[in-house]
Amino acid sequence: MFLNDTLALWSASIAPVMPPPLLATVAAEYAPIVLSGVLLTLVAIFIASKIGSEVAKRLDFPPVLGELVAGVIVGISALHLVIFPEGGLAATDSLLMNALQLLNNLSPTAIEAVFESQSEVISVLAELGVIILLFEIGLESDLRQLKAVGIQAVVVACVGVAVPFIAGTAGLMAIFHVAAIPAIFAGAALTATSIGITSKVLSELGQLKSTEGQIIVGAAVIDDVLGIIVLAVVASLAKTGEIDIANVIYLIVSATVFLIGSILLGGIFNQAFTAIVEKLETRGNVIIPAFVFAFFMAFLGNAIHLEAILGAFAAGLVLDESDARNELDELIKPIADVFVPIFFVTVGARADLGVLNPTVPENRAGLLIAVFLVAVAVVGKLVTGWGVFGKPGINRWAIGVGMIPRGEVGLVFAGIGSASGILSKPLQVSIIIMVILTTFLAPPFLRVAFGQTDKTIDPVESTSD
């Protein structure tokens, strides 16, 4: 009784002091619907990736090409199942979002909020996918072999950056009368080879550890770094009207220190990693320390304004030499199998093939520029094979072809160029077309260049059966 009264008094005295609880934010209120959207989108991505890769495999194409095409089919170009708001698209353009809206009786404002949140989540999952892909590729690459082709890779990378950059910029200015800054930007967009796509195809062809494969991957890593530096320089050039020398030096130094430093310190990281793994007794004793290292390196790569995938690749290279490596190889596989398709399908889904439509008058200027950029992109990388010296029997065509795909890095250029207002729409569209075509052409070309028209021996594939 006494307790009762005291409490009643207490409650009464507190009640007016307490503000009403905060109303939920939009995010909290629609959290279950965002989760539904993410789950549905992942289901669509997984089904598309499996159908695409299986069809590609049966047609004797690399599975990754099938995943890209499947992405194009479910994406903005056709089915509108997996789309993103960046291109000015709204939730009403998405079949999945329309279904969710009907199912949950949502207002137009609410479904837009859900669409943005779920797109954000899928984008980050795709980025984690390419980070895990590069980590796995790093684990599969042999550092000693990569060191052996180091100089060759540097030469190939430098040729592959310089030729398309100069030819592209000069051509755009001379033939198409594009102003200097957008021309330089578009030229820069031609520089960076996509490590992800090339490495996946090389791995599928069983050529990742061949001399050609190692030179391609090494050069792709280096020209990624060079490409990012070029991007940073050109973007700051566009912002300020002049090149910021300090920033250029900072970027060059940090990229060099980062990659070479992590490779040199690899032995120390390895010993620490092995020691930690041996001491842990609970579930995830290998995979969690590996992911802590990979994600932290990816963060570092991002933090010093390079790329997250560069850090993940370096982490994989380093752990490649650790004692727990074989176990790690097995553990990373199912995780990569789940995450990596999200990346490839969304790259395809974001590519709007509608800009290729020649019946729309505005597309025609873009189409001619696109044809020019694709030609420069292909020829500018093909010549890199002849930069290799002192390796008489080397397959120069294979190296040149291996450097062609631009993929995600090219898309980063197109995105930043359009966001900062540097690129006109025809130029932006041309860069996207260049990225799509080089990405789509490279895998079959690479097969031909390596002379593999019969059934491939695929060490990665065979272990998953």
Place this chain on the structure above:
Amino acid sequence: MFLNDTLALWSASIAPVMPPPLLATVAAEYAPIVLSGVLLTLVAIFIASKIGSEVAKRLDFPPVLGELVAGVIVGISALHLVIFPEGGLAATDSLLMNALQLLNNLSPTAIEAVFESQSEVISVLAELGVIILLFEIGLESDLRQLKAVGIQAVVVACVGVAVPFIAGTAGLMAIFHVAAIPAIFAGAALTATSIGITSKVLSELGQLKSTEGQIIVGAAVIDDVLGIIVLAVVASLAKTGEIDIANVIYLIVSATVFLIGSILLGGIFNQAFTAIVEKLETRGNVIIPAFVFAFFMAFLGNAIHLEAILGAFAAGLVLDESDARNELDELIKPIADVFVPIFFVTVGARADLGVLNPTVPENRAGLLIAVFLVAVAVVGKLVTGWGVFGKPGINRWAIGVGMIPRGEVGLVFAGIGSASGILSKPLQVSIIIMVILTTFLAPPFLRVAFGQTDKTIDPVESTSD
């Protein structure tokens, strides 16, 4: 020359028609920083989970308890490394966000946008974590054995829902003079056992397949369903002032049809799954179809306004009987090892132990209510063991203790109650305290109830070495 001029003309004629490219949305502009935030948060979560689980293991506690405590330490209660905006927290409260802001020279508005995006992503990753956890638990559960304890589980679940609900609601109204609707809501928050935490602990104790373990998991599944129905009813009661009978019936019917239906149709799903897996030749041939099924079932669970985890659990139960099951068991492990700690650490991180501080006057009324709710929560579930009939040798204490932890479902109640404005702050805080204490107390109590004070035999643990 002709081509040149034509193109120049084209460009000139198109240029004024083309609008300047859209400026990037906040999301696109800060995408690399959101990724950095997600990577850093994941690194913090992974390190915390490993330290927590290893310390717990060495102190002979279940690792999952260590992950929860580690979550509390890195979360809102202490280190502020992993926090979420729901509690009215801003980016400036987060150490990681402050570091990111310094590193990238961001404006206060920009860092808030980054904070919200990365919190959204981490929240969804945590939800995917509990979905994958329940899928794995479903895979580990034996459906035939669960069917054998079906009636027992139903009785235990009904007792475990009715006793705390009635005692809690009546006590709050009689002793603490709480109004009817908030009292009913708080009473309802006492009903649903956390399958996740209990199953993890049971699995760690090697008791998941014992009769007691199967009754507990079965009852937890059923009282989760019952709890969600109660939540839906109470929430609609609070909104409209009256119980929507049609909705109640809809929820009861859909939940029953969903679970029993998926179990009955299990054979058909299994054959389809096995047939698909056998036909696929590319990487991910087992794990991707399994995830398509699990995520789609989770979506269905969410779509019919039950819970995603219920669908994932049902999917696991169904695939448990498929031919590819052993392979799937192995493949799901590293994925669960990566995702599940995100869930447990964030549950801990969201729990604000600061509301326990008795030196703050406002907390005192809440503390007494909390003591009452904890007592009802513990006693109301302890008695459920005596609902089991016809099993003479059964460990009734173990069943009662196994039903105690409320975990994520209780937190859902607290969240919705505070979002809808039904719960006063002391009540809301009391529910959170009840959730924390029941969650923290259950694992050691469960060990004692099962009489395992010596080293446990852990089938899950031993396979990861």
